[in-house]
Amino acid sequence: MKINTEKLKEIVGKDNVRDNIADLYVYASDASVHRNIPDVVVRPQTIGQVQDIMRYAYQHKIPVVPRGAGSGMSGQTVPLNGGIVLDMKCMDNIIEIRPEDVLCKVESGVVNDELNRALKPYGFFFPPTPSSGRICTIGGMIGNNASGIRSVKYGATRDAVIGMKVVLANGDLVTLGSNTRVDSSGYQLAKLMVGSEGTLGVVVEATLQISPLPKFRAMGVANFDTLEDAGRMISETIAQGITPSMLELMDNVAITAVNNAQHLGLPDVAAIVVFECNGMVREAVDFDMKRIANICEKNKGTDIRVSDDPVEMTRIYEGRKKLFPSLSKYGEGLFTTALADDMAVPMSKISETVHEIHTIAKRNHVVMSAYGHCGAGLIHTKILMDTRKKSQWQDAKKAVKEVYEFVHSVGGTTSGEHGIGFSKGPAWKKEKKDSLEMMRSIKKALDPYNILNPGKLMDSPDDWLTATALRYQTISK
């Protein structure tokens, strides 16, 4: 593959084409375990430039990997086959905010938190809340159907995206979806684009439903001596028609990690559940908090606390908030890897799944913590292991395989919010085996030369571990 960087410089200007090794190295990895160097990084400023880049790539059959902040955990933006990385972060205009229509229009490089800062004066927010909100872009959130702690109430990115502009593989610009809450106008291609990980087109603009900022909120916490009790508490809350704005689980590994790293003195119990309700009416928030607290009690929750004091709420949430950065402090020489990190299971299978994750981890000589947005059926894990040892990667590979086998056996799905990329390719291809052909035919129809983010999803390698170099250095067997 010979890429004519001069041609690309003509399109976007020379400062926006990078092919020195330092830059390429930065764009070789995301938040996954993988690493592979692209040939060139291009930063378009306009839709027209994206179209010209795609026309050039289409003509010469050059791979193009659209990229937001690179905070994906499954290798979505690792350029498996080299080629062009299309850094969309310069297309960061908030085009319009229309509170009267309860929507906004943005370019896909807009950062989630910046959008929310812009919406705040209007009394609105954009509900999906990935923990990478400080850096992640709307385009990346669309690519992965990101959600986060508020998904239990507000759903995921797909639920909030009602329209978009997309540049197709051949450079054509299409407008998908609409400006309206309800829409039965034929194929809903905007919804198909959400979660397609840059393999079907480059999202350049999005129309987003926004939500009114709640006026009141309260937070609560309860401890549980068994995972079963915590799991029952979670599914009972949902089944009773309560809609908390957050319903989070932390298992003992997570608690230990936070205590080791932050010295918060969280209790050494099997599980902590943190919950929040929000709304426009204080009485309704209080009422629901009381109901959740009662469900905690009924399921043997202890040390149940509820508060709407901002300082106390910050304290309650502190452990959960600092969990991810704390994980690498769980034990000496154990590093955090984003593997088998976001499966979703039917509500009633949460505690059983968390249990099994611990068993599998133990059997395979790694540590796995389970936590996450269990109110939406989402379980986060990370594999903690000595990434310097080659054997630990084999352990991890086995653990990953076993976790997904279990998740699928209880009717769960491979990814709840982080996407498939190629880290999860082997497990996901098994889960979706009867529809892979259907997906491939849609991909081929829209991208006949397979230039858009090739090697992901249904085309991902059968062994994630050997698919690329690792972002971690191994120094021993």
Place this chain on the structure above:
Amino acid sequence: MKINTEKLKEIVGKDNVRDNIADLYVYASDASVHRNIPDVVVRPQTIGQVQDIMRYAYQHKIPVVPRGAGSGMSGQTVPLNGGIVLDMKCMDNIIEIRPEDVLCKVESGVVNDELNRALKPYGFFFPPTPSSGRICTIGGMIGNNASGIRSVKYGATRDAVIGMKVVLANGDLVTLGSNTRVDSSGYQLAKLMVGSEGTLGVVVEATLQISPLPKFRAMGVANFDTLEDAGRMISETIAQGITPSMLELMDNVAITAVNNAQHLGLPDVAAIVVFECNGMVREAVDFDMKRIANICEKNKGTDIRVSDDPVEMTRIYEGRKKLFPSLSKYGEGLFTTALADDMAVPMSKISETVHEIHTIAKRNHVVMSAYGHCGAGLIHTKILMDTRKKSQWQDAKKAVKEVYEFVHSVGGTTSGEHGIGFSKGPAWKKEKKDSLEMMRSIKKALDPYNILNPGKLMDSPDDWLTATALRYQTISK
């Protein structure tokens, strides 16, 4: 096209293959204005039979039109090219109800109201509420992304469908989606199937998210002297973060029709708005009702009444409920036609659009009423005209064209909940002109011989009026 009915009888048994003219006539039309006779009607009982039928049709390139109750208003199930009508109503098993997982699994022939009767003892319901709920099937609702009066709170069918089984054109069976609330596992083909009107596959089974039945509800009504005031009241309610479970508009034509037909003595005002809130907490319902009543007052609403008394609520809703059957009583010799019947516009454009609809109707010598789920941006109309006169059909055709031109000019979309079929084909193809090629390539990838409901959506005729015989008899110029 020569169809071997013996072969079909082998598959489904002879009682489930019908080709006598009386049966064929019944299956020639739906609730649209169109009519065209199929060659044969087949009623499968099992997924395997659907697969065998599709394999046969695929081999012989025979058109297949999947059909639920035939209550669609846009010609979706009118067999434009003849062939097989696949009546799915016999596949009506409720497979499982899992309150602990907040979902149920059903065959696609299950009727909406029957599902709700089955869910009630568990304290749950399936939120989409088409007015045809008494007869329409889950499969038909999926085909059209049906919604109804509760969409302002609960969204449409697409929001509630999380997974499905689909028989593809070639007879392959695929499982799409998952059993979980959040799902980032690659292409969301279940969401693509919703609204595809039977052109991409035959939905045979669906996994549906269910919602807890609200414990309390209250209803209110207000009159408005101008459409502008009513429109402002509606968009202000939504923008303030209130989530009514219903927010319905009736214009003066609708009011007159109901009074003529039902003698309810509704006030002769420009608009009546009916609203409802529901929930698990009485205080929250009351609080929101009070807020909506205040917004009515602020926008010059008069005779504002709010009640949670079942008898009074029935009375408040009576006019809206009887609206559709009343429309044909608006004036002597004016019959109701489902044309331009469900556009959606941005919230702030509702009153402007209703105004323009009246102007267009007047200019074209027909009567158009505007009403519907305005809280979700949805405007219903019907064209009232003397269907016996040929010239009135030309008038209607012109009015339809002008209405859609206006709706598109304010950023609205052709169909909010009834689907495109081919009645709305000409307008919709204009709206979607830059993505029709993309849709065609997806259709071709999944249905290479174009046997699944051909002639609909992007393949619909350019003139709906001459596309088929009409379901109405014209007797004069």
